[in-house]
Structures are given as C-alpha cells and as structure tokens.
Amino acid sequence: MSRKKVTSSDVARAAGVSQSTVSMVLNKKYNVSFSKEVIEKVERTAEELGYVIPKRKVRKDGNREKLIVVFCPNLTNPYYVMLLQGIESRSMEQGYALFVCNTQRNLALEERYLKMMHTLRPHGIIYTCNPSHCFMEEVENLAERIPITVINNQNEKLNVDAVELDNSKLGRIMARHLLELGHKRVGYIAPPLTVRQKQRSKRVEGFLKEFDKAGLKDEVVIKAAGEELDQNMPDIDSEYKIGYDLTKELLAEHRDLTAIVGLNDMIAFGIMDALHDEKYKVPGDMSVMGCDNTLFAQMREVSLTTIEHFVVFKGRDACDIIMKKIKPSHTKYGGIEPISIYHVEYEPQLIVRGSTSYPKRAGGRIERNKN
Structure with missing residues (x-):
C-alpha cells in the first residue's frame, strides 16, 4: 500500500502552528515576523515528516x-x-x-x-x-x-x-483615365468629407489636381454626403445608398455630365443602379468608375472600371x-x-472594364479624344 503524501496541514499539526505559518516559512515569505525558534521548528518538522513543497504552477506568457x-x-x-x-x-x-x-x-x-x-x-x-x-x-x-x-x-x-x-495617387489615376477618354464634365460622389476621414479628401484632391492641370477643375461637380451620416451606425447598404441617392440629385441638377465617379466600388454600384432606373445606358450615356476592385466589380453584368491596389x-x-x-x-x-x-x-493599377468609354456627343455619336 502506497504511503500517504505528507501535506502542509500535517506539518502544521506536528509543529503546533497554523497552516499559513507553514506555507510562509517554507516559501521564505516572512511578511509576518516569526521568531527564530518557530522557523527552525517548522523547517525541522517538515524535514522529519518528509514534506516536499509542491511546485507552483507558473502561468507563462506563452500559454495565453x-x-x-x-x-x-x-x-x-x-x-x-x-x-x-x-x-x-x-x-x-x-x-x-x-x-x-x-x-x-x-x-x-x-x-x-x-x-x-x-x-x-x-x-x-x-x-x-x-x-x-x-x-x-x-x-x-x-x-x-x-x-x-x-x-x-x-x-x-x-x-x-x-x-x-497614397489616396491622392488613386484619385489621379482615376482622373487621367477619364481625361484620356475625353471626358470634361464629370461628377464625383463621396461619403462625408470630414476632417476625421482625411483619406477620403485626399482621393478627391488627387482627382481634382489632374482636372486642374487640364484646365477643367471647375468642370468637376463634387457631391458628398452630409456629415451626420458618419455619426450614425452604418447600415449594410449605407455606401450603396450614398451612390444611389446622390446620383439622383446630380442628374436633376446637372444634365450635361458624361461620367460619374464613386469614391469606392460600393458607391459606384449605387451610381450604376440609379442610372439604370433613370434609363441611362452605361457606358453609352454615362461612364462610371469606382475604386478598390472588390469582388462584385468583376461580375460580368457589373463590369466596373476601377482601381486595384492589392x-x-x-x-x-x-x-x-x-x-x-x-x-x-x-x-x-x-x-x-x-x-x-x-x-x-503597393503601386495601384487601373482596371478597365465595361463601365467607361468615350463621352457621347449631343447628337448621339461617341466623341473620341483626338489626342
């Protein structure tokens, strides 16, 4: 029959002290003053009984x-x-x-x-x-x-x-693509352009710089959602609705646009649906462009021109x-x-698909850039 393991309670009873005294003495934690006699008695009793201090389980940082x-x-x-x-x-x-x-x-x-x-x-x-x-x-x-x-x-x-x-670079690439196609009068739809969301403004600024170099900065119509939109919990379709609703407003206010750009692909999807509901053909009547090259942009029925930045x-x-x-x-x-x-x-890349083309002339013909 195996011998019963000696515990600290056994040592305490044999030494005539408390269990906590045994623990503190044997673990050398003298935060309470013990007389020399008590210390020697506890240590001697523990040795006589064959008591072994159990190894403390140390929680290693690597185990978290x-x-x-x-x-x-x-x-x-x-x-x-x-x-x-x-x-x-x-x-x-x-x-x-x-x-x-x-x-x-x-x-x-x-x-x-x-x-x-x-x-x-x-x-x-x-x-x-x-x-x-x-x-x-x-x-x-x-x-x-x-x-x-x-x-x-x-x-x-x-x-x-x-x-x-570099959001500014993304904006410049988007603008150069439309300028090379011959677009001069374009709309740009964005979420709230607040100080907190500076990256959005940088993308718009890059776009405007390219049109400014072409002498067409005043031909760009910026349409941004109200700041209150960022103060509310976003819905699953918040950015899509920005594109859809603001496109409706743009079309009511400016009938001479030949292209509308979304700050990102989700906004661009809303733009395309609004144009469809208003009987505009993309890209025949209006070119549309997004940014981010998300999965849906690649779908055949969408075929969105966008920017890939990996x-x-x-x-x-x-x-x-x-x-x-x-x-x-x-x-x-x-x-x-x-x-x-x-x-x-990463260096961003332009992904040209079926949503952008040359602008349409008033007479219905496609106007190609001669440069």
Missing part, C-alpha cells in the same frame, strides 16, 4: 491565447472584408486568432476598445484605417509595448509601422509586420538592439 486585434471602421464595405481576409489567412498560418473591433467610426466605441487592450493583452494590433486623431498619441504609446501596424493614408504622420496607401495583400503584409515584431529575427548590433520601422506600399 495567441491573439491579434484588428480595429476596423466598417464591415459593410467589401474593402474591409478583403483586408480581414488577408490578415486572417496569414494569422491562421502562424497559429494566431483574431479579435475584430468594429468601431463603426464612433469615437466612444474606439476609445472603449482601446481601453480593453490592457485586459486582452494581444500580441499585436492592426488598424485597417488611420486611428482617430484624438487617439493618435495613445496608439503610439501602445506601440511601445505591443506591435502595431496601421493600414493608412501615406500623408498621415504616425510613428508606427504602416502598410501605406487590398488582400495589404492585410497579409500588415500581419507579417506584426509577426516580425513578435519574433524578432535580428541580433544585437554592436551590443545595441536595432529598432525597425516598416513601411510597405
């Missing part, structure tokens, strides 16, 4: 959930779903789970999620857009303890790792940067630990 947190402003736009797809595919390869914080462009919600980071203790954080300006400092402070990557607009000054997007790849790269920071492969250089800041940028 391998977690990457993703801050996302909107899950109704396929652009952000594509980013998440890229992030998740790479994080799963490395054995990490995702925790998605859908801020819905709400400052209070973003702040609440940021405060949760101290409890969640993620291995890394990815922002799929620029952090709100009032939280820039907090994000930079977090980056000193947790690897953070931001998929941001190139013009923003943020001292963290970034997968960059969204899924950006998600993967953002995750790769986090992994490099979690598991640094470098060694010390001259006794100093090197600090690296990563910046990745």
Whole structure:
C-alpha cells in the first residue's frame, strides 16, 4: 500500500502552528515576523515528516491565447472584408486568432476598445484605417509595448509601422483615365468629407489636381454626403445608398455630365443602379468608375472600371509586420538592439472594364479624344 503524501496541514499539526505559518516559512515569505525558534521548528518538522513543497504552477506568457486585434471602421464595405481576409489567412498560418473591433467610426466605441487592450493583452494590433486623431498619441504609446501596424493614408504622420496607401495617387489615376477618354464634365460622389476621414479628401484632391492641370477643375461637380451620416451606425447598404441617392440629385441638377465617379466600388454600384432606373445606358450615356476592385466589380453584368491596389495583400503584409515584431529575427548590433520601422506600399493599377468609354456627343455619336 502506497504511503500517504505528507501535506502542509500535517506539518502544521506536528509543529503546533497554523497552516499559513507553514506555507510562509517554507516559501521564505516572512511578511509576518516569526521568531527564530518557530522557523527552525517548522523547517525541522517538515524535514522529519518528509514534506516536499509542491511546485507552483507558473502561468507563462506563452500559454495565453495567441491573439491579434484588428480595429476596423466598417464591415459593410467589401474593402474591409478583403483586408480581414488577408490578415486572417496569414494569422491562421502562424497559429494566431483574431479579435475584430468594429468601431463603426464612433469615437466612444474606439476609445472603449482601446481601453480593453490592457485586459486582452494581444500580441499585436492592426488598424485597417488611420486611428482617430484624438487617439493618435495613445496608439503610439501602445506601440511601445505591443506591435502595431496601421493600414493608412501615406500623408498621415504616425510613428508606427504602416502598410501605406497614397489616396491622392488613386484619385489621379482615376482622373487621367477619364481625361484620356475625353471626358470634361464629370461628377464625383463621396461619403462625408470630414476632417476625421482625411483619406477620403485626399482621393478627391488627387482627382481634382489632374482636372486642374487640364484646365477643367471647375468642370468637376463634387457631391458628398452630409456629415451626420458618419455619426450614425452604418447600415449594410449605407455606401450603396450614398451612390444611389446622390446620383439622383446630380442628374436633376446637372444634365450635361458624361461620367460619374464613386469614391469606392460600393458607391459606384449605387451610381450604376440609379442610372439604370433613370434609363441611362452605361457606358453609352454615362461612364462610371469606382475604386478598390472588390469582388462584385468583376461580375460580368457589373463590369466596373476601377482601381486595384492589392487590398488582400495589404492585410497579409500588415500581419507579417506584426509577426516580425513578435519574433524578432535580428541580433544585437554592436551590443545595441536595432529598432525597425516598416513601411510597405503597393503601386495601384487601373482596371478597365465595361463601365467607361468615350463621352457621347449631343447628337448621339461617341466623341473620341483626338489626342
């Protein structure tokens, strides 16, 4: 028959002290003063009884959930779903789970999620857009303890790792395509162009710069949704409705447009449906263009001309940067630990499909640019 294991209670009874005294003495935790006699008596009794202090289970940091947190402003736009797809595919390869914080462009919600980071203790954080300006400092402070990557607009000054997007360049490419086709009078539909959403304004500014160089800046009609739209929780079709509703307004106010541009593909889909309902042919009567090259843009019945800027790849790269920071492969250089800041940028490409063509003359003929 096996011998019964000696416990701290056995030692306490034999030594004539409390169990807590045995625990503190044998673990050398003298936060309560014990006489020399008590200490010697407890230690001697434990030795005589053959008591062995059990090994304490230490919770190692490596045993906690391998977690990457993703801050996302909107899950109704396929652009952000594509980013998440890229992030998740790479994080799963490395054995990490995702925790998605859908801020819905709400400052209070973003702040609440940021405060949760101290409890969640993620291995890394990815922002799929620029952090709100009032939280820039907090994000930079977090980056000193947790690897953070931001998929941001190139013009923003943020001292963290970034997968960059030059929104101004996207706008310029869109404008050059329409100018080369011979379009002079065009509409541009956008979500609210607020200070908080500077990346939207950069795309519009790039578009206007190209038309300005051609002496046609005043021929561009900018139609942006009201600021209150960003203050409400977005519906699943919010950006589509922006395109649809504002196209109706544009057509009522300006009958001489030959092309309408959506700031992104979702807005462009709304533009196309509004034109269809108003009996406009695309591209015969009106050319339409979007940006992001989302899945629906590729569908045959849609065939939307758009800009590819490799969204899924950006998600993967953002995750790769986090992994490099979690598991640094470098060694010390001259006794100093090197600090690296990563910046990745893809060159956007124009994807011409069936929604853009030469503008139509008043007489009904297609007017080709002679240049």
